[in-house]
Amino acid sequence: MVIKKASFVAAAAMLTSVLGSFPQYDKNVCAAENSMRDMTTMEIVKDMGIGINLGNTMEACGDWIADVDAQWGDGILTVKDYETAWGSPVITKAMIQGMADEGFGVVRVPVAWSNLMGDNYKISEELDARVHEIVDWVIDADMYCIINIHWDNGWVNKFPDDKDECMKRYKVMWEQISDSFKDYGDKLMFESQNEELGWESVWNPWGSTDGKAESYGLVNEINQKFVDVVRNSGGNNPKRHLLISGYNTGFDRTCDPLFKMPDDPANRMAVSVHYYTPAGFAILEDKDESWAKARSTWGTADDFKELNDNMEMMKKGYIDKGIPVIVGEYGCPTKGKEAESVRLFLSSVCRSAYEHGLCPILWSTPDSTADDGTVTKGHYDRTNCKLVDQELKKLFNEISGSEPKETTVTTTTSSVTTTSTTTTTSATTTTVTETTTTVTSIVTSASETATSTVTSTTVVLPAVTVWGDANCDGDVDMSDIVLIMQSLANPNKYGLDGTDEKAITAQGQLNADVDTASKGITSNDAVRIQEFLLHKISSLEPVK
Known part of the structure; x- marks a missing residue:
């Protein structure tokens, strides 16, 4: 995802004036694990568990950053000026360790390598060293790390009009990145690009098929160039596990037959997609756009069906064919959303992806400050080094198995x-x-x-043990809403006698039937539980 944070000008200026330059970091002294184990990419992706993005940080870019530094700083641009430009504090080892402590197994680090770039597309040594430092922190915390070329001020958009020069730039950049990180082991994965591969100037997905084959062909060519460059760069790179960016990282577009995985002599690749569906909830905050109407809630039976259908599409299109899938980004804003719906959406996407064999990586950014001073929290608190929503953490841990859920139920x-x-x-x-x-x-x-x-x-x-306790764990929380909606959207798996071990039981159905206006378990029961959690009603016991 690309989010420009011009509103962070003042904050960036303050950080520039208060903080000095980074301590000198020698990337050649790193002690990062450098082994390449005898594991398939499918095994590596499974071992990742669930992950989180270090978003709006190392990929922060924009011409205005130089103007801010000239006006408020010392006039000398540094990596720190870019790192903090979109609102992030300077990243510390404690922040990264906190991600591991919260149960994440992989950190995706988006990077704008063109910041401070020299002539002939020479990557800044200062930037390279800083990325090394962060990668080392991730690996030292016993997590996997993914680095990519991420939007990078949009130069990839020029590919259709200036293919030769753009391909030269792409090749030169990946030659440098590959060489710099060639001695790292299989805890480091390279990703070919963010979500920019795919151009509406060539093919309009909402129009005809004119230009479609051409646009897909260019995407496939770029991804093949990526694999060729990495495989020929020495060190551990001939065996490195690679992440191939799907067409605009869209689920349906990446499942189109025109999208091709590159030829790879090592056969060590996964495909990358992003999940921001429905856009009205997952992208928009509180204002409608021509292409979607903003939503403050999520969790209808149709929502769950759409989620399950999309994950099933990726499973059938890739997982079942032996190609691992990483959902490199999924998420939603918190502004203009009901907190319970945010928790339900994030945990449901994570759960569905994980259960379908995909590795889900949460898109997380720093807190943002509006022009009126209103602060909108991100999902991960970079000050306290933990997830803002600790109930969400519990659900994530339950999904990944990092903290198995222990429950005691008292029955009557x-x-x-x-x-x-x-x-x-x-x-x-x-x-x-x-x-x-x-x-x-x-x-x-x-x-x-x-x-x-x-x-x-x-x-x-x-008899009813606890009204609303659909999963019979003794508590009433968002996990009960999730199970109700899952049982409605996918009854063969989560309904009564479903195939999943967490499928709803007859006791759970009895507990969950809290809405007297409907017969049996319906989405109305989930809505009523949500109202209870939001303190809109004081009791779930049906009125006789």
Whole structure:
């Protein structure tokens, strides 16, 4: 994603005047892990877990930055001037370690390599050293790192009109990047580009197919050049795992047959896509545009179906064919959004991507300050080095498995007479008591040392344990809304008797049926739970 932050002029100026230049960093002294393990790219991507972007930082760029420095600074542009230009504080090792502590396994570091660039597209040594430092911090924190060419003031947009010069620039830049990082191990991945590969000046996706083949052909050619340059650059690069930018990193456009993965002698590639759907929620804040209407909420059955369909499309188009997929960016603004919907959207996209075998990487930027002084928080707090929404952290950790969820449920029962038969052996067995209501089953386990058959009469009937507790974990939170909507959008997987281990149970359905206006589990139940979490209603117990 590209977000210009002209409103950060004052903040950047203040940082420029207060902070000195970076301490001298010798990239040749780095002790980053340099091994290339015998792992496939699919295994590497799986090992990444879930990730986060260091957004609006090393890719910050703009001609106005020099003007600000001339007016408010010392007139000498440095890497720090760019790094802080879009509102970020100077990145520290503690900020990076905090990302690891929150449970992330990969950090994507977008970079505008043209900042401070010399003649003949010579990358600044100061910038190169600073990127090395950040990459080392990421790897030292036992995370993977992805670096790319990211928008970079938009020069990639000139490819259709000045292909030869742009291809020369692209080649020279990747030759330098590849050579500089060639000794790093497989914890470092190169990404061919951000989302700029694809040009509406050549093909308008909302019009005819005129120019479509030409535009796709140019994208494929650029990605092939990337692979060729890296593979011929020495060090560990002949075996480095590479990330190939999809067509505008769009799901549907990258699944188009015209998009081709490059030829790679090492067969170590993944494809990169971004997820900002629906645009009215994931891109727009609180103002409508001609192409979308701003939304403050997300989480209807249609929303979940759209999400599942998109992830399924990438799975069938790539994962099932042996090609790993990284969702290099997904996210939404917090301004103009209900906090619960933000949490639901981010956790749902992360969960759906992860469960479909894709690696999701959250787009996270620094706090932003509007002209009126209003501060909008990002998703990751770079001051306190943790996610702003700690409930979201819990959901992320549950998804990735970095902190397995431990739950204790206290149940209540009412009386009814049923009969069940239990057979036990010397191994651990399961006792199932079925009730005449057929609402649910109650399962317990016990260890037995002898073989016996027992017929008993019980007095057990499932009753609501906690109203709204769809996943039966003893609490009512956004995860219950997620499960309800997942069960509606994908009943074969998450519905009653669904294939997923976290599918809703009969007890969960009983708990979740909180809306008296509808029969059975519907999106109305999820809406009512959301109202409860927002304190719009005080109780979820249905009024008789």
